[in-house]
Amino acid sequence: MEETDRAIVAALTVDGRLSYTDLAERVGLSVSAVHQRVRRLEQRGVIKGYAAQVSFEALDLPLTAFVAIRPFDPSQPDDAPERLAHLPEIDSCYSVAGEDFYLLLVRVAGPADLERLLQEIRTAANVTTRTTVVLSTPYEKRSPRI
Amino acid sequence: MEETDRAIVAALTVDGRLSYTDLAERVGLSVSAVHQRVRRLEQRGVIKGYAAQVSFEALDLPLTAFVAIRPFDPSQPDDAPERLAHLPEIDSCYSVAGEDFYLLLVRVAGPADLERLLQEIRTAANVTTRTTVVLSTPYEKRSPRI
DNA sequence: GCTGAAAAGAAAGGCAA
DNA sequence: TTGCCTTTCTTTTCAGC
Numbered sequence: 001m002e003e004t005d006r007a008i009v010a011a012l013t014v015d016g017r018l019s020y021t022d023l024a025e026r027v028g029l030s031v032s033a034v035h036q037r038v039r040r041l042e043q044r045g046v047i048k049g050y051a052a053q054v055s056f057e058a059l060d061l062p063l064t065a066f067v068a069i070r071p072f073d074p075s076q077p078d079d080a081p082e083r084l085a086h087l088p089e090i091d092s093c094y095s096v097a098g099e100d101f102y103l104l105l106v107r108v109a110g111p112a113d114l115e116r117l118l119q120e121i122r123t124a125a126n127v128t129t130r131t132t133v134v135l136s137t138p139y140e141k142r143s144p145r146i
Numbered sequence: 147m148e149e150t151d152r153a154i155v156a157a158l159t160v161d162g163r164l165s166y167t168d169l170a171e172r173v174g175l176s177v178s179a180v181h182q183r184v185r186r187l188e189q190r191g192v193i194k195g196y197a198a199q200v201s202f203e204a205l206d207l208p209l210t211a212f213v214a215i216r217p218f219d220p221s222q223p224d225d226a227p228e229r230l231a232h233l234p235e236i237d238s239c240y241s242v243a244g245e246d247f248y249l250l251l252v253r254v255a256g257p258a259d260l261e262r263l264l265q266e267i268r269t270a271a272n273v274t275t276r277t278t279v280v281l282s283t284p285y286e287k288r289s290p291r292i
Numbered sequence: 293g294c295t296g297a298a299a300a301g302a303a304a305g306g307c308a309a
Numbered sequence: 310t311t312g313c314c315t316t317t318c319t320t321t322t323c324a325g326c
Contacts, residue, residue: 001205009205012198016162019302030311035304046204050196051287052158058192059147059155059292064240066249081284088291094210097279103212107290133243138227141197141287144253145234146205165319176295181321295326302319309311 001046004029006146008037009046013143016050053141061089061107064134065114068100069127080125087124089117100130147192150175152292154183155192159289162196199287207253210280211260214246215273226271233270235263246276 001009007027011018018026024034041047056062071078080102081093092105104121108114118129147155153173157164170180187193202208217224226248227239238251250267254260264275 009198009200013200014197016196016198021302031302032305032312033310036310044204045201048199048201050162050198051160051289052155052162052196053194054155054159054290054292055191055194056290058190059290061290066240066242085285088288090285091288091290092286093284094212094280094286095282095284096212097281100278102284103278103280132246132249134240134249135243136241138239138241138248139231139236140238140240142234142237143197144200144202144205144207144237146200166321167319177319178296178322179294182293293326296324298321298323300319300321303317305316306314308313 005037005041005046008034009041010143010146012038012047012050013146056107060109063108063110063114064137065106065108066132066134067104067106067118067121068096068102068130068132069104069121069125070099070101072122072126072128076126080127083125084121087117087120089113101127151183151187151192154180155187156289156292158184158193158196159292202253206255209254209256209260210283211252211254212278212280213250213252213264213267214242214248214276214278215250215267215271216245216247218268218272218274222272226273229271230267233263233266235259247273 004027008023011023011026020031020035024031027034069080078101084090089106089108090104091107094103096103106117108117118131121127121129150173154169157169157172166177166181170177173180215226224247230236230239235252235254236250237253240249242249252263254263264277267273267275
Protein backbone atom coordinates (compact mmCIF):
# COMPACT_ATOMS: atom_id res chain seq x y z
CA MET A 1 0.00 0.00 0.00
CA GLU A 2 1.12 3.48 -0.79
CA GLU A 3 2.31 6.20 1.56
CA THR A 4 -0.74 8.47 1.36
CA ASP A 5 -3.19 5.61 1.74
CA ARG A 6 -1.31 4.49 4.83
CA ALA A 7 -1.59 7.96 6.31
CA ILE A 8 -5.31 8.01 5.61
CA VAL A 9 -5.90 4.59 7.17
CA ALA A 10 -3.75 5.46 10.17
CA ALA A 11 -5.72 8.64 10.79
CA LEU A 12 -9.04 6.84 10.48
CA THR A 13 -8.08 4.07 12.90
CA VAL A 14 -7.49 6.77 15.50
CA ASP A 15 -10.55 8.86 14.64
CA GLY A 16 -13.04 7.14 12.38
CA ARG A 17 -15.18 10.26 12.16
CA LEU A 18 -12.59 12.62 10.75
CA SER A 19 -14.11 14.80 8.05
CA TYR A 20 -12.68 14.62 4.56
CA THR A 21 -11.68 18.24 4.98
CA ASP A 22 -9.51 17.41 8.00
CA LEU A 23 -8.17 14.27 6.36
CA ALA A 24 -7.24 16.25 3.26
CA GLU A 25 -5.30 18.74 5.35
CA ARG A 26 -3.38 16.02 7.17
CA VAL A 27 -2.29 14.12 4.10
CA GLY A 28 -1.82 17.17 1.89
CA LEU A 29 -4.35 16.42 -0.83
CA SER A 30 -7.57 17.97 -2.02
CA VAL A 31 -10.85 16.96 -0.47
CA SER A 32 -12.03 15.19 -3.61
CA ALA A 33 -8.80 13.23 -3.94
CA VAL A 34 -9.00 12.08 -0.33
CA HIS A 35 -12.65 11.24 -0.72
CA GLN A 36 -11.88 9.11 -3.75
CA ARG A 37 -9.07 7.30 -1.92
CA VAL A 38 -11.22 6.53 1.11
CA ARG A 39 -13.92 5.12 -1.14
CA ARG A 40 -11.37 2.90 -2.85
CA LEU A 41 -9.95 1.76 0.49
CA GLU A 42 -13.47 0.83 1.57
CA GLN A 43 -14.19 -0.98 -1.68
CA ARG A 44 -10.93 -2.92 -1.56
CA GLY A 45 -11.79 -3.99 1.97
CA VAL A 46 -8.78 -2.33 3.55
CA ILE A 47 -11.29 -0.35 5.62
CA LYS A 48 -13.95 -2.86 6.64
CA GLY A 49 -16.17 -0.38 8.44
CA TYR A 50 -16.47 2.08 11.28
CA ALA A 51 -17.46 1.33 14.85
CA ALA A 52 -18.00 3.20 18.09
CA GLN A 53 -15.61 2.07 20.82
CA VAL A 54 -17.57 1.38 23.97
CA SER A 55 -16.58 1.04 27.60
CA PHE A 56 -17.46 -2.48 28.71
CA GLU A 57 -17.49 -1.32 32.31
CA ALA A 58 -20.13 1.26 31.45
CA LEU A 59 -22.11 -1.45 29.69
CA ASP A 60 -22.12 -3.58 32.83
CA LEU A 61 -19.72 -6.12 31.33
CA PRO A 62 -16.71 -5.52 33.59
CA LEU A 63 -15.42 -9.12 33.55
CA THR A 64 -13.31 -10.20 30.59
CA ALA A 65 -11.95 -13.72 30.21
CA PHE A 66 -10.20 -15.97 27.73
CA VAL A 67 -11.76 -19.38 27.31
CA ALA A 68 -9.64 -22.06 25.65
CA ILE A 69 -11.75 -24.92 24.35
CA ARG A 70 -11.08 -28.39 23.00
CA PRO A 71 -13.57 -31.02 21.92
CA PHE A 72 -14.74 -33.57 24.40
CA ASP A 73 -14.68 -36.08 21.56
CA PRO A 74 -12.05 -35.16 18.93
CA SER A 75 -13.52 -37.57 16.39
CA GLN A 76 -16.71 -35.52 16.11
CA PRO A 77 -16.99 -32.85 13.38
CA ASP A 78 -15.51 -29.60 14.62
CA ASP A 79 -18.08 -26.87 14.22
CA ALA A 80 -17.65 -25.10 17.54
CA PRO A 81 -17.57 -21.54 16.11
CA GLU A 82 -20.98 -21.91 14.49
CA ARG A 83 -22.41 -23.67 17.54
CA LEU A 84 -21.27 -20.81 19.75
CA ALA A 85 -21.99 -17.87 17.46
CA HIS A 86 -25.38 -17.20 19.05
CA LEU A 87 -23.83 -16.40 22.43
CA PRO A 88 -23.55 -12.60 22.61
CA GLU A 89 -21.03 -12.80 25.45
CA ILE A 90 -18.44 -14.10 23.00
CA ASP A 91 -16.56 -11.12 21.58
CA SER A 92 -14.08 -13.06 19.45
CA CYS A 93 -13.28 -16.61 18.41
CA TYR A 94 -9.78 -17.59 17.28
CA SER A 95 -8.80 -20.95 15.83
CA VAL A 96 -5.37 -21.64 17.29
CA ALA A 97 -2.36 -23.91 16.97
CA GLY A 98 -1.29 -25.64 20.15
CA GLU A 99 -3.07 -27.83 22.62
CA ASP A 100 -6.40 -26.03 22.37
CA PHE A 101 -8.67 -25.83 19.36
CA TYR A 102 -10.14 -22.37 19.86
CA LEU A 103 -9.56 -19.39 22.05
CA LEU A 104 -12.60 -17.29 22.93
CA LEU A 105 -12.61 -13.76 24.29
CA VAL A 106 -15.73 -13.25 26.40
CA ARG A 107 -17.27 -10.33 28.31
CA VAL A 108 -19.72 -10.83 31.17
CA ALA A 109 -21.18 -8.99 34.13
CA GLY A 110 -19.51 -11.11 36.80
CA PRO A 111 -18.45 -14.55 38.01
CA ALA A 112 -21.99 -15.93 38.10
CA ASP A 113 -22.53 -15.01 34.46
CA LEU A 114 -19.16 -16.48 33.57
CA GLU A 115 -20.11 -19.76 35.22
CA ARG A 116 -23.39 -19.88 33.33
CA LEU A 117 -21.67 -18.98 30.06
CA LEU A 118 -19.07 -21.73 30.50
CA GLN A 119 -21.81 -24.29 31.01
CA GLU A 120 -23.53 -23.05 27.87
CA ILE A 121 -20.30 -23.24 25.90
CA ARG A 122 -19.60 -26.78 27.09
CA THR A 123 -23.02 -28.12 26.24
CA ALA A 124 -23.52 -26.16 23.00
CA ALA A 125 -20.22 -27.24 21.46
CA ASN A 126 -19.46 -30.43 23.42
CA VAL A 127 -16.10 -29.12 24.57
CA THR A 128 -14.03 -28.80 27.69
CA THR A 129 -12.97 -25.30 28.76
CA ARG A 130 -9.94 -23.76 30.40
CA THR A 131 -10.58 -20.20 31.49
CA THR A 132 -8.18 -17.36 32.15
CA VAL A 133 -9.71 -14.36 33.88
CA VAL A 134 -8.50 -10.90 32.88
CA LEU A 135 -7.64 -8.78 35.92
CA SER A 136 -6.97 -5.53 34.10
CA THR A 137 -6.31 -4.31 30.59
CA PRO A 138 -3.25 -2.05 30.35
CA TYR A 139 -4.10 -1.43 26.68
CA GLU A 140 -6.35 -2.88 24.03
CA LYS A 141 -7.11 -2.48 20.30
CA ARG A 142 -4.23 -0.13 19.64
CA SER A 143 -3.83 1.30 16.18
CA PRO A 144 -1.41 -0.84 14.20
CA ARG A 145 1.73 0.55 12.69
CA ILE A 146 0.61 1.41 9.18
CA MET B 147 -28.39 2.39 31.26
CA GLU B 148 -31.71 3.26 29.74
CA GLU B 149 -33.47 1.65 26.80
CA THR B 150 -32.99 4.44 24.25
CA ASP B 151 -29.35 4.95 25.11
CA ARG B 152 -28.79 1.23 24.67
CA ALA B 153 -30.35 1.36 21.22
CA ILE B 154 -28.14 4.29 20.28
CA VAL B 155 -24.96 2.60 21.50
CA ALA B 156 -25.91 -0.67 19.82
CA ALA B 157 -26.45 1.07 16.51
CA LEU B 158 -23.16 2.96 16.74
CA THR B 159 -21.12 -0.16 17.54
CA VAL B 160 -22.37 -1.61 14.27
CA ASP B 161 -22.01 1.58 12.22
CA GLY B 162 -20.04 4.32 13.91
CA ARG B 163 -20.76 6.74 11.10
CA LEU B 164 -24.54 6.69 11.26
CA SER B 165 -25.91 10.18 10.83
CA TYR B 166 -27.97 11.69 13.60
CA THR B 167 -30.87 11.71 11.17
CA ASP B 168 -30.71 7.94 10.73
CA LEU B 169 -30.12 7.37 14.42
CA ALA B 170 -33.12 9.54 15.27
CA GLU B 171 -35.33 7.51 12.96
CA ARG B 172 -34.21 4.22 14.46
CA VAL B 173 -34.79 5.19 18.06
CA GLY B 174 -37.86 7.31 17.41
CA LEU B 175 -36.60 10.66 18.64
CA SER B 176 -35.84 14.02 17.12
CA VAL B 177 -32.41 14.71 15.69
CA SER B 178 -31.53 17.14 18.45
CA ALA B 179 -32.59 14.74 21.20
CA VAL B 180 -30.41 12.00 19.73
CA HIS B 181 -27.55 14.40 19.28
CA GLN B 182 -27.79 15.43 22.91
CA ARG B 183 -27.82 11.81 24.07
CA VAL B 184 -24.81 10.87 21.97
CA ARG B 185 -22.89 13.83 23.37
CA ARG B 186 -23.71 12.72 26.89
CA LEU B 187 -22.75 9.12 26.15
CA GLU B 188 -19.42 10.40 24.86
CA GLN B 189 -18.88 12.64 27.88
CA ARG B 190 -19.75 9.88 30.33
CA GLY B 191 -17.22 7.65 28.58
CA VAL B 192 -19.77 5.07 27.52
CA ILE B 193 -18.69 5.82 23.97
CA LYS B 194 -14.90 6.14 24.10
CA GLY B 195 -14.42 7.05 20.47
CA TYR B 196 -14.84 5.96 16.88
CA ALA B 197 -12.42 3.92 14.83
CA ALA B 198 -12.13 2.56 11.32
CA GLN B 199 -11.99 -1.24 11.28
CA VAL B 200 -9.10 -2.34 9.12
CA SER B 201 -8.23 -5.61 7.45
CA PHE B 202 -4.95 -6.80 8.91
CA GLU B 203 -4.39 -8.96 5.86
CA ALA B 204 -4.66 -5.90 3.65
CA LEU B 205 -2.19 -4.11 5.93
CA ASP B 206 0.32 -6.91 5.47
CA LEU B 207 -0.13 -8.18 9.03
CA PRO B 208 -1.70 -11.55 8.30
CA LEU B 209 -0.20 -13.38 11.29
CA THR B 210 -1.94 -13.02 14.65
CA ALA B 211 -0.65 -14.64 17.83
CA PHE B 212 -1.21 -14.69 21.55
CA VAL B 213 1.92 -14.33 23.64
CA ALA B 214 1.70 -15.31 27.30
CA ILE B 215 4.51 -13.83 29.33
CA ARG B 216 5.87 -14.28 32.84
CA PRO B 217 8.87 -12.63 34.42
CA PHE B 218 12.22 -14.29 34.24
CA ASP B 219 12.83 -13.06 37.78
CA PRO B 220 9.55 -12.72 39.70
CA SER B 221 11.19 -10.64 42.43
CA GLN B 222 11.84 -7.78 40.01
CA PRO B 223 9.28 -4.95 39.76
CA ASP B 224 6.59 -5.88 37.26
CA ASP B 225 6.34 -3.13 34.68
CA ALA B 226 6.06 -5.24 31.55
CA PRO B 227 3.15 -3.30 29.99
CA GLU B 228 5.07 -0.02 30.03
CA ARG B 229 8.26 -1.69 28.85
CA LEU B 230 6.41 -3.19 25.89
CA ALA B 231 4.12 -0.31 25.01
CA HIS B 232 6.47 1.02 22.34
CA LEU B 233 6.16 -2.13 20.24
CA PRO B 234 3.54 -1.39 17.58
CA GLU B 235 3.02 -5.09 16.86
CA ILE B 236 1.28 -5.44 20.22
CA ASP B 237 -2.43 -4.86 19.70
CA SER B 238 -3.55 -5.56 23.28
CA CYS B 239 -2.11 -6.35 26.67
CA TYR B 240 -4.17 -8.14 29.32
CA SER B 241 -3.11 -8.73 32.92
CA VAL B 242 -4.40 -12.19 33.72
CA ALA B 243 -5.00 -14.59 36.58
CA GLY B 244 -3.42 -18.00 36.20
CA GLU B 245 0.10 -19.14 35.56
CA ASP B 246 1.02 -16.29 33.26
CA PHE B 247 1.28 -12.62 34.16
CA TYR B 248 0.15 -11.04 30.92
CA LEU B 249 -1.41 -12.12 27.69
CA LEU B 250 -0.48 -10.13 24.59
CA LEU B 251 -2.31 -10.09 21.29
CA VAL B 252 0.16 -9.36 18.50
CA ARG B 253 -0.06 -8.86 14.72
CA VAL B 254 2.92 -9.38 12.42
CA ALA B 255 3.73 -9.94 8.78
CA GLY B 256 4.99 -13.50 9.18
CA PRO B 257 6.99 -16.01 11.19
CA ALA B 258 10.26 -14.12 10.84
CA ASP B 259 8.72 -10.99 12.26
CA LEU B 260 7.15 -13.00 15.05
CA GLU B 261 10.53 -14.43 15.98
CA ARG B 262 12.09 -10.99 16.06
CA LEU B 263 9.18 -9.59 18.08
CA LEU B 264 9.44 -12.38 20.66
CA GLN B 265 13.11 -11.64 21.12
CA GLU B 266 12.32 -7.98 21.61
CA ILE B 267 9.60 -8.79 24.13
CA ARG B 268 11.90 -11.08 26.11
CA THR B 269 14.74 -8.59 26.33
CA ALA B 270 12.61 -5.47 26.79
CA ALA B 271 10.58 -6.87 29.69
CA ASN B 272 12.91 -9.62 30.98
CA VAL B 273 10.25 -12.27 30.56
CA THR B 274 9.78 -15.73 29.15
CA THR B 275 7.16 -16.19 26.43
CA ARG B 276 4.75 -18.90 25.41
CA THR B 277 3.21 -18.26 22.04
CA THR B 278 -0.02 -19.50 20.50
CA VAL B 279 -0.38 -18.86 16.79
CA VAL B 280 -3.83 -17.98 15.43
CA LEU B 281 -4.70 -20.09 12.39
CA SER B 282 -7.94 -18.34 11.50
CA THR B 283 -10.45 -16.00 13.05
CA PRO B 284 -14.05 -17.21 12.72
CA TYR B 285 -15.20 -13.93 14.26
CA GLU B 286 -13.70 -11.00 16.10
CA LYS B 287 -14.81 -7.80 17.86
CA ARG B 288 -18.50 -8.59 17.66
CA SER B 289 -20.97 -6.02 18.96
CA PRO B 290 -21.86 -6.83 22.55
CA ARG B 291 -25.42 -7.44 23.63
CA ILE B 292 -26.48 -3.99 24.81
C1' DG C 293 -35.91 15.89 29.35
C1' DC C 294 -37.94 17.02 24.55
C1' DT C 295 -39.10 19.63 19.76
C1' DG C 296 -38.50 22.31 15.69
C1' DA C 297 -36.15 25.72 12.95
C1' DA C 298 -32.22 28.27 11.25
C1' DA C 299 -27.37 28.69 10.06
C1' DA C 300 -23.15 26.61 9.14
C1' DG C 301 -20.67 22.92 7.40
C1' DA C 302 -19.79 18.52 4.95
C1' DA C 303 -20.82 14.92 1.56
C1' DA C 304 -21.34 13.44 -3.04
C1' DG C 305 -21.22 14.01 -7.74
C1' DG C 306 -20.18 16.18 -12.14
C1' DC C 307 -16.98 18.47 -15.08
C1' DA C 308 -13.03 21.31 -17.15
C1' DA C 309 -8.32 21.77 -17.08
C1' DT D 310 -4.90 14.83 -9.68
C1' DT D 311 -6.78 19.58 -8.73
C1' DG D 312 -10.25 23.09 -8.29
C1' DC D 313 -14.80 24.54 -8.75
C1' DC D 314 -19.57 24.29 -8.64
C1' DT D 315 -24.18 22.50 -7.27
C1' DT D 316 -27.36 19.87 -4.71
C1' DT D 317 -28.42 17.42 -0.94
C1' DC D 318 -27.68 15.97 3.59
C1' DT D 319 -25.73 16.54 8.21
C1' DT D 320 -24.13 18.85 12.13
C1' DT D 321 -24.65 22.24 15.50
C1' DT D 322 -26.84 25.64 18.11
C1' DC D 323 -30.64 27.96 20.13
C1' DA D 324 -35.26 29.43 21.72
C1' DG D 325 -39.16 27.50 23.72
C1' DC D 326 -42.15 23.77 25.66
